[in-house]
Amino acid sequence: MAAAPLLRVLALGIACASPVLAEEALPVEIVTVAPMVSGYDHKLTGSTETTTLIPLAFRAAGRIIAVEVDQGDLVAQGAVIARIDPVQQREALRVAEAGLQAAEAGLLRAQQEFDRQKALLDSGRITQAEFDATREGLVTATSSREQAQAQVVRARRALEDTVLTAPADTIVAARSAEAGQVVEAGQTIVTLAGRTGRDAVFLAPDGAPVESFLGSEISLRLLNHNGRELRARLSEVAPVVDAATGSVRVKARIENPPEDLFLLGEPVEGSLTIPASVGAVVPWTALTESGGQMAVWTVDPATMRVALAPVTVDRFTTESLLIAEGLPPGTMVVGEGSQMLFPGRLVQARPEVAQ
Structure with missing residues (x-):
């Protein structure tokens, strides 16, 4: 009977010796969102090209x-x-002209015979059938x-x-053949460029926001x-x-090409101004x-507990990103340490990175 009170005393002593474990706040980087107006110039490097290329070739x-011109000649x-x-x-033309002379002589004889037979028909000395043969x-x-x-016309054209x-x-713009070379019909000899109409051609990095700025x-x-601008x-x-x-190939039509420059293959730098937008920068x-x-991950300043907030990213940079939607000014956001979070996790700002 004395064992029961002793067990109750021992159990009470063990309970008093085990303190309740309190939840520990996770030290993380916390930044406070502030509105930011963002606008910038996007730089592109490329070269100039003509809008019109004319390849020239012989028909035969x-x-x-002889090639009488060289690249760059006007x-x-x-x-x-x-x-x-x-x-x-030339030989084909000579043969065609001789054939024409023979045909014209034959036509003259046929015309004379026709006139003679017509007179005989009118006088009744030949039949209609004989005259029809002469007419044919x-x-x-x-x-x-x-x-x-x-x-003859075809031979002269040739x-x-x-x-x-x-x-x-x-x-x-380019010369593709030399004297002494045997070429096929349609093989390009030179390529000509119009004196007007020029494009600036760039290779923009994939993801650059250029397509939405057509025009x-x-x-x-x-x-x-x-x-020169x-x-x-x-x-x-x-x-x-x-x-x-x-990369992505981008073209821009030059509106004021200079008259003293032909702008073929000239290196050029383009600057596209991206309109300003309001957002929030986070790491x-x-x-x-x-x-x-x-x-x-956003932080409730009253409880210092975190929750996930969906966002829309406007632009990425090398060190940060601009959030277009989802983060009102004054929102507290977790930076470093966000990979260790779950909804409702208690956090605290690391003193060395607190803002």
């Missing part, structure tokens, strides 16, 4: 005997660009003469095509001409990323994910 195969409309050996074309001969001779004329000329006032003005600087408008953004470079370490959406 042949051996080039050429006027009708100027000779190149020539191929015209021996075959005249039709045949006329057709032969027309075919011979067409052959001879003219042995000389390649400029279709307009242009600039030689916006871009200021340009010609790097080889003391930073031009105006351009964003006209095209490639729909896919170049797999080799990881990279604050960003986490919740249900497939970006979020940050």
Whole structure:
């Protein structure tokens, strides 16, 4: 009977010796969100290109005997660009002209015979059938003469095509053949560029916010001409990323190309001004994910407990990110240490990083 009171005394002593464990606050970096107006210039580096390229080629195969221009030359409309050996074309024209002479002589004889037979028919000395045969001969001779004329026209055109000329006032952008080279029909000899119409072409990093600014003005600087400034408008953004470079091809149409510069392959720097927006800057370490959406841990200043808040990120930088929506001014956000949190976790600011 004396054992029961003794056990109660021992149990009471053990309970008094075990203090209640209090929840410990996790030291983390805590930052207070303040509104920030953000606007910046996005820099792009590229080169100038023409909007019009004209590849010139001979209509027929042949051996080039002369190329009269070189890259960078200015050429006027009708100027000779190149020539191929015209021996075959000249011989073909001689044969066609001889054929035309023979056809014209045959037509003359047929016409004379027709006139004679017409007179005989009128006097009743021949039959209608005999006259119809003569008339068919005249039709045949006329057709032969027309075919011979067409052959001469084709032969003359072929001879003219042995000389390649400029279709307009242009600039030689590239030269692809040399004298003595045998070329096929349609093989490019030179490529001409129009004297007007220029684009600035850039390779923008993937993710750069350029597509939403199609039609916006871009200021340009010609790097080889003391930073000479031009105006351009964003006209095209490639729909896919170049797999080799990881960049996106961007074009801007130059609105005021200088008359004293041809702007072919000139290095150029473009500056695109991104309009200002209001947001909140938080450190990279604050960003986490919740249900497939970006979020940050916010701190209730009354209880110092954390909760997840979904956010919309406007822009990333090398050290921070700009939050467009989801963080009102004055919100307390966890930076470093956010990876160790769960909803309702008690935190405290580390003194060395408290703000």
